[in-house]
Amino acid sequence: MFTRLALLIGAICLIMAIAQAQTEYAALLRVDNGRVQILRANTQEWITLPVGAQAPFGVGDVVRTDFFGRAWITLLDESATVFVLPTSDLTLLTFSATDDQRATVQFTQQGRVIYQVADHDRFADFRISTDHLTITQPADLFAVQVLPTQTSVVIGAGRATITDNTGNTRTAITATDNIGVRGTPVGLSAPIRLTPPTTFAQLDGVLDGCIGVIQARNQQNLNVRVGPSERYDVIGTIPNGQTVPLMGVSPNRERYRVVYKSHFGWILALEVRNRCDNLPVYGYNTLERQYGVL
Template sequence: MLTLFMWLLMWLGGEAQPYSAVLTVHYGVVEVRRAGTEAWFSVPRGAVMPFGEGDTIRTNETGRAMIHFDDDSGVLIIGNSLFQLNEFRQQVDNTFHVRGYVEGITLHQYTLPLSLFEMATNELTVTQASQRFAIWAENDIADAVLSAEGELSLIQDEQSYTIMTNQGYHAAYQTILDLTPPLNEPRLRSELEGCPGLIDTVNNLNLIVRNGSTVDTLPMGAIPDNTPILLLGISSSGRRYRLQFLNDFGWVDALAVETDCQDLPVFPIPYIEYSPYVVNVTEAEAAWLLPYFGAVEDDEWFYRFVREEDSAS
């Protein structure tokens, strides 16, 4: 159906024919800016509309939308993210050119025959798409690219890199690393920066993980006693450690951690983690998210469900 829709949206004329992709709004606040304009307009949940060259989409904290190039190729844009489509054209040999720019977290899947591909961030450009990959391009961290299926090429600072299935590239280190799923920037960064520790609680109790550097912040979950962990910081009081937890970062009581780590980065009090999350995902979206955030039942901090009457979307 989507393929037929895009054929109907095709612009006529010229050897390389520009196409419109299809935008579907799934949740939250989603805004679009049309090519050649400066104004943003809101698109309601459930809307389906053409998305052409030069168009840009952005989402708020809970916003979520899909750009389809065909039935099996597209980009899932989650909260606080942006995607700009710079080129989508079919060539005379029936291959396609796809070029775009992204910020935030975007998940990509491509089965189209691509003869030119460029997906840029402020720090790097993916020049060969794998079948499934994700880009982290958040303002406060260095960019990362992770391939869930297939070979991917990218360029940073005129240097080329190739990553394979279950590998990630981090722009801050210009390093490629093997990972086991879920494949995401926090897990990649923790492998590069983390200092080993071990949960060591009284009476073998689970250790509560919170989303900030003080005890009055929200509980994210718990870690069993004797679990190895990777530490990435300490609070200025010395009482809390920052660690990689689930698909993001959290904080635990330093007295319940056994470690020899020295010179960890010091974080202020209070310090609250910004954690991306999705609300009321569909089964189809969950399949897109699975390689990067794991199964729905394994991370209630990332996958959140609310009654529709409680939702502001």
């Protein structure tokens, strides 16, 4: 009996020591909203965490969010904070600390993640690696979007160093406040100047959009809807005379997909003057979401 009790007490102490070490030296995950799951390193079962839950986040762990899910991760007493946005996942590839408590950190991701580094001195190395580019020096505030064919970075504040997917510093780009960069299999785009608040949609509009001009005939403002038909809700308006990047068209070509605020919306094609051909076609079930990024 005494032996079993001693073993139980020892196991509890070990678990508490591990938890304390993870809290002090690794990262802490917090669930903010929606459905958030974590996959522990070297395991195969996803664990669903309730809203408000906190858990250690270690090397090899993966967190993923659903359509409404949001989570955030803090490192080294909030020296850095990572915000995982809906329908995204984040993996901690590397985390180690030196005797002077400076850390080496490496993340990889899919979807959209915001990074905020409050104290650069606490990190010997802080990087984000994707298939299309690597951030080798983080800005104070920046966001990364990883899609199957491209990775986009937008800088809210500070200075970041971005290399192509080979990590070759000879092709590095230095990006500062309100700059966007896109990486693809063929290399990095030139730095793109954006207007605050900086968003991925704004970067897409500059790189991929075709400019049109609003010319509403019987009204001063043109309605913007969340989808490509009258059955979708109005989410705002665009004034007459304003230029907009056209990003796509509905199957019947009656509506254009445009950059609107932090994401996209849909407007009547007849009310837009343009010379845009070969725009991608989006289905009638397309439903836009408005993201606040930086």
